[in-house]
Amino acid sequence: MRENVKGKSNILSLLILVSTFLVLLGVGVWMYFEKGDANKGGTGPIKELTVGDTKNATYSVWGDDIEAKLDNGVYRDETQKIFSTITINLIEDFDLDGKKEAIVVIDSSRADSTNELFLVTKEDGKVKTERIEIPLRNNEIGVRNYNGISVDEKGVIRISMDILAKDDAHCCPSIHETRMYWFRENKLVETSPIFEEKSTWKTYRNVEYGFEVKYPQNVKLGSSNVYASPNLIDEQDVEFFKPGVATLLEVEAQNDFGMERDLKEFAESFRDYQVHDTNPNISKTRKVGEMFSVSVSGDTAYAFTLTEMVGMFSTSGYTLGRGLEYVFVVAQNSSGDKYIIHYLENDLEAIDMFNSFKFTN
Numbered sequence: 460m461r462e463n464v465k466g467k468s469n470i471l472s473l474l475i476l477v478s479t480f481l482v483l484l485g486v487g488v489w490m491y492f493e494k495g496d497a498n499k500g501g502t503g504p505i506k507e508l509t510v511g512d513t514k515n516a517t518y519s520v521w522g523d524d525i526e527a528k529l530d531n532g533v534y535r536d537e538t539q540k541i542f543s544t545i546t547i548n549l550i551e552d553f554d555l556d557g558k559k560e561a562i563v564v565i566d567s568s569r570a571d572s573t574n575e576l577f578l579v580t581k582e583d584g585k586v587k588t589e590r591i592e593i594p595l596r597n598n599e600i601g602v603r604n605y606n607g608i609s610v611d612e613k614g615v616i617r618i619s620m621d622i623l624a625k626d627d628a629h630c631c632p633s634i635h636e637t638r639m640y641w642f643r644e645n646k647l648v649e650t651s652p653i654f655e656e657k658s659t660w661k662t663y664r665n666v667e668y669g670f671e672v673k674y675p676q677n678v679k680l681g682s683s684n685v686y687a688s689p690n691l692i693d694e695q696d697v698e699f700f701k702p703g704v705a706t707l708l709e710v711e712a713q714n715d716f717g718m719e720r721d722l723k724e725f726a727e728s729f730r731d732y733q734v735h736d737t738n739p740n741i742s743k744t745r746k747v748g749e750m751f752s753v754s755v756s757g758d759t760a761y762a763f764t765l766t767e768m769v770g771m772f773s774t775s776g777y778t779l780g781r782g783l784e785y786v787f788v789v790a791q792n793s794s795g796d797k798y799i800i801h802y803l804e805n806d807l808e809a810i811d812m813f814n815s816f817k818f819t820n
Contacts, residue, residue, distance in 0.1 A: 667693035669820030726761035760790035
């Protein structure tokens with residue numbers, strides 16, 4: 460009798476334990492899905508960035524002097540006489556990394572006024588703001604200030620600048636222009652809009668070496684041949700560059716050198732030469748990337764990245780600026796003639812120019 464009661468008691472205890480476990484499991488499952496549905500109106504934190512997030516975040520304005528906690532897009536501090544307000548807040552995948560972020564422009568007034576540019580992101584329900592540095596200096600010219608920022612729905616950031624020419628007094632910049640940027644890899648990359656109608660671009664055709672390249676109107680052409688014809692239609696090497704800025708793309712036909720060799724073998728030997736170049740003018744920080752394949756004019760070519768190399772227009776022999784990275788591409792046409800093309804990495808105009816390259820023979 461006692462054993463029978465004891466057995467029933469054990470069964471009851473087991474049922475209680477199982478029931479408790481099922482209840483706890485149900486609560487856990489409910490909490491999981493409730494949190495997962497937060498973006499659909501649940502009680503958990505909203506994971507995706509919203510316009511409301513940008514209007515109520517904290518920004519370090521006025522050169523990081525002021526921590527401005529915005530309230531519905533506005534910040535006012537009567538003590539320090541500062542007033543900040545959001546003028547632009549667009550949410551898109553600006554840097555093409557698969558995640559949406561906001562580009563925010565804040566106008567702040569103190570003794571005078573200034574526009575400041577910010578990146579706003581959201582991770583695990585937490586909003587983060589970060590100032591986007593605006594490039595205010597170039598190799599040949601100094602920029603005194605910028606006086607306006609706009610961002611369109613395609614992600615093009617336009618910055619109006621007052622620029623000091625070489626002979627300008629510091630107070631009085633004589634150049635007023637608007638420069639255009641994309642936001643890529645957490646920085647501004649100067650470019651013309653990639654969606655610009657390409658009918659405005661010019662087409663360079665090399666009759667002698669059989670290739671063509673499209674390029675923007677503000678890009679200049681040059682060659683290492685001091686006796687080159689004005690239109691450069693028969694030059695072995697042609698450079699496309701922005702004066703005082705950088706070389707965007709350069710094409711060099713290789714004549715008879717290496718023509719009998721397999722393209723990949725020739726590309727590997729060219730890269731190997733760069734790896735073992737012992738010229739004392741090369742900086743210790745020079746980098747040579749690994750080989751990878753690309754497509755040129757519909758056929759396979761081979762490429763690697765490089766930060767310095769012998770160039771055409773430099774008295775020192777090294778023109779690829781330190782701190783800039785180029786992609787070197789070794790390609791060949793249908794006759795087996797080999798070409799070395801290099802273009803400025805991460806510059807959207809240079810990439811467009813490279814993509815427009817094609818053989819015509």
